[in-house]
Amino acid sequence: MLRLADIDLIYNAGRADEVVALRNLNVTFDRGQFVTVVGTNGAGKSSLIQTISGAARPTRGRVHLDGRDVTRLPDHRRAGWIARVFDDPRAGTAPELSIEDNLALAMARGRARGLRFAVTARRRAVMREHVAGLGLGLENRLADRVGLLSAGQRQSLTMVMAALSAPSVLLLDEHLAALDPGTTATVLALTTELVRELGATTVMVTHNMDHALALGDRLLVMSRGRVIADYDGTEKSEMTVGGLIDRITGAGDALSDRSALIEKVA
Numbered sequence: 001m002l003r004l005a006d007i008d009l010i011y012n013a014g015r016a017d018e019v020v021a022l023r024n025l026n027v028t029f030d031r032g033q034f035v036t037v038v039g040t041n042g043a044g045k046s047s048l049i050q051t052i053s054g055a056a057r058p059t060r061g062r063v064h065l066d067g068r069d070v071t072r073l074p075d076h077r078r079a080g081w082i083a084r085v086f087d088d089p090r091a092g093t094a095p096e097l098s099i100e101d102n103l104a105l106a107m108a109r110g111r112a113r114g115l116r117f118a119v120t121a122r123r124r125a126v127m128r129e130h131v132a133g134l135g136l137g138l139e140n141r142l143a144d145r146v147g148l149l150s151a152g153q154r155q156s157l158t159m160v161m162a163a164l165s166a167p168s169v170l171l172l173d174e175h176l177a178a179l180d181p182g183t184t185a186t187v188l189a190l191t192t193e194l195v196r197e198l199g200a201t202t203v204m205v206t207h208n209m210d211h212a213l214a215l216g217d218r219l220l221v222m223s224r225g226r227v228i229a230d231y232d233g234t235e236k237s238e239m240t241v242g243g244l245i246d247r248i249t250g251a252g253d254a255l256s257d258r259s260a261l262i263e264k265v266a
């Protein structure tokens, strides 16, 4: 179980440019739950992700993961439990290293928590199997540098790396935002499959209302550093894109440019 208790996250505290990014946030994520998060620009979605990952230290409150207080653990010390996929496909992989070396690094991250891969041949077989599952032919290019791959290939690889690190928590921070429509569909399908396979508690931030409603079994709406709506699977399945947008704009928030654009196109 992942629990955020009484969290405030304040940037530039006490200065003229002080920003309260998260305000008295209390959220509990059950183990294995897949939660999508929406909200307008500046609502605090990335701050929520960063507070879970350890990239941001809350000004007040505690973060508990599987019964352990991890509030003071920096992100690299949480990496054995938590995998994060960013919006920028370049962020999750090392471009100068081969596909194989990137995958090996991800597996080593998981191993830090007890996952063991006894022999190199076995390790390579596991990698090949995972990469082949993408259907992109990357299993025949394991020695290629990751910098040679397209954005979609790279983001797919990042997802596989996240899976290989066997996290208890998977954080997807607008991970589809920078992809073209065709690649989005591929990575979206991969997301659903991986989350099911991993059984990890998953938090996915998105500006795409369709994705927010289609994926996961719970939906949070954020506004000005707070969770203003928390829909369970049944409520979410009954929600429409229009209803969700009304909920966001009803809080007095203007719809973000990207969400508005998606709505117009749809």
Ligand SMILES: Nc1ncnc2c1ncn2[C@@H]1O[C@H](COP(=O)(O)OP(=O)(O)OP(=O)(O)O)[C@@H](O)[C@H]1O
Pocket (backbone or CB within 6 Å): 011, 012, 019, 020, 021, 039, 040, 041, 042, 043, 044, 045, 046, 047, 048, 256
């Ligand atoms: N490092 C920082 N220093 C100062 N203010 C920050 C910092 N990071 C975020 N903020 C501010 O905190 C608030 C919440 O930002 P956050 O990035 O969490 O919002 P968001 O919901 O992810 O928005 P977006 O959809 O635009 O990415 C915003 O007002 C933002 O400007």
